[in-house]
Amino acid sequence: MTPEPDLRDALLAAVPSLRAFAISLSGHVDRADDLVQDTLLRALSNLHRFEPGTNLNAWLFTILRNLFHSEYRKRRREVEDPDGSYAGRLKALPEQGSHLDLEDFRTALATLPPDQREALLLVGASGFSYEEAASICGCAVGTIKSRVNRARSRLAASLDVGDAEDLGPDRMTRAALQSSV
Amino acid sequence: MTGEKGNKLARVIPDSDLNGTLAADPKLDSTSQKRIGDQLRAMYDELMQQPVPDRFKNLLDQLEKKDRETSHDSGA
Numbered sequence: 001m002t003p004e005p006d007l008r009d010a011l012l013a014a015v016p017s018l019r020a021f022a023i024s025l026s027g028h029v030d031r032a033d034d035l036v037q038d039t040l041l042r043a044l045s046n047l048h049r050f051e052p053g054t055n056l057n058a059w060l061f062t063i064l065r066n067l068f069h070s071e072y073r074k075r076r077r078e079v080e081d082p083d084g085s086y087a088g089r090l091k092a093l094p095e096q097g098s099h100l101d102l103e104d105f106r107t108a109l110a111t112l113p114p115d116q117r118e119a120l121l122l123v124g125a126s127g128f129s130y131e132e133a134a135s136i137c138g139c140a141v142g143t144i145k146s147r148v149n150r151a152r153s154r155l156a157a158s159l160d161v162g163d164a165e166d167l168g169p170d171r172m173t174r175a176a177l178q179s180s181v
Numbered sequence: 182m183t184g185e186k187g188n189k190l191a192r193v194i195p196d197s198d199l200n201g202t203l204a205a206d207p208k209l210d211s212t213s214q215k216r217i218g219d220q221l222r223a224m225y226d227e228l229m230q231q232p233v234p235d236r237f238k239n240l241l242d243q244l245e246k247k248d249r250e251t252s253h254d255s256g257a
Contacts, residue, residue, distance in 0.1 A: 008241045015237050020228035033234060040240060102227070105220040124218055125225040149208065156213045159220075 024121050039064040062136045108158040119147035
């Protein structure tokens with residue numbers, strides 16, 4: 001299918017939000033960029049299935065999300081990905097300027113179950129309505145609402161309860177690193 | 182009692198809920214919700230502001246060019 005100039009611009013304009021979503025979802029910049037590229041290619045080869053006048057971004061996010069999940073399932077069979085590695089990768093992202101509390105936030109986000117993280121990112125950061133997020137994820141609106149609520153509560157709990165066992169070592173390491181600077 | 186931990190950010194829900202064993206959805210107070218939302222958007226904004234890697238511009242330009250060539254060929 002033909003990418004018309006308008007469409008090319010629209011796709012290019014969607015890239016930053018697709019990347020932000022993919023990076024937050026996968027915790028890995030390289031993998032996220034591959035996901036975005038695959039999303040664009042798939043979108044272009046399926047343009048006939050896009051209904052003009054509907055939300056292009058929502059359509060692109062749906063493609064990206066489905067690619068992510070099929071790849072995730074595949075990878076999971078190959079290598080068991082321990083929960084902590086996502087946090088480690090996210091922290092290695094090239095954003096040196098960020099504040100420490102954002103780093104805490106990233107760590108907390110990384111500990112969320114993937115379906116909750118995804119729902120929160122779509123509704124809380126990407127600007128989709130609950131209805132759009134539900135259609136992107138292929139689930140009921142109530143399910144999205146519930147996941148977003150759970151995600152928020154969990155984040156609040158892990159950002160707040162500093163002496164929780166699973167956050168303890170990280171905080172101590174960071175404190176040690178900071179005091180040694 | 183979960184309210185006794187000196188939480189400054191949020192009223193924490195019971196641990197059992199974190200494990201998904203309770204059916205009811207936890208509700209956060211609006212201050213905590215706002216703080217979580219602000220941090221989420223701050224993190225996201227950082228990502229959004231990163232420059233678009235050239236590979237994406239190149240990809241779309243290539244496709245456009247290829248398309249123009251093929252439509253030109255077929256028209257000749």
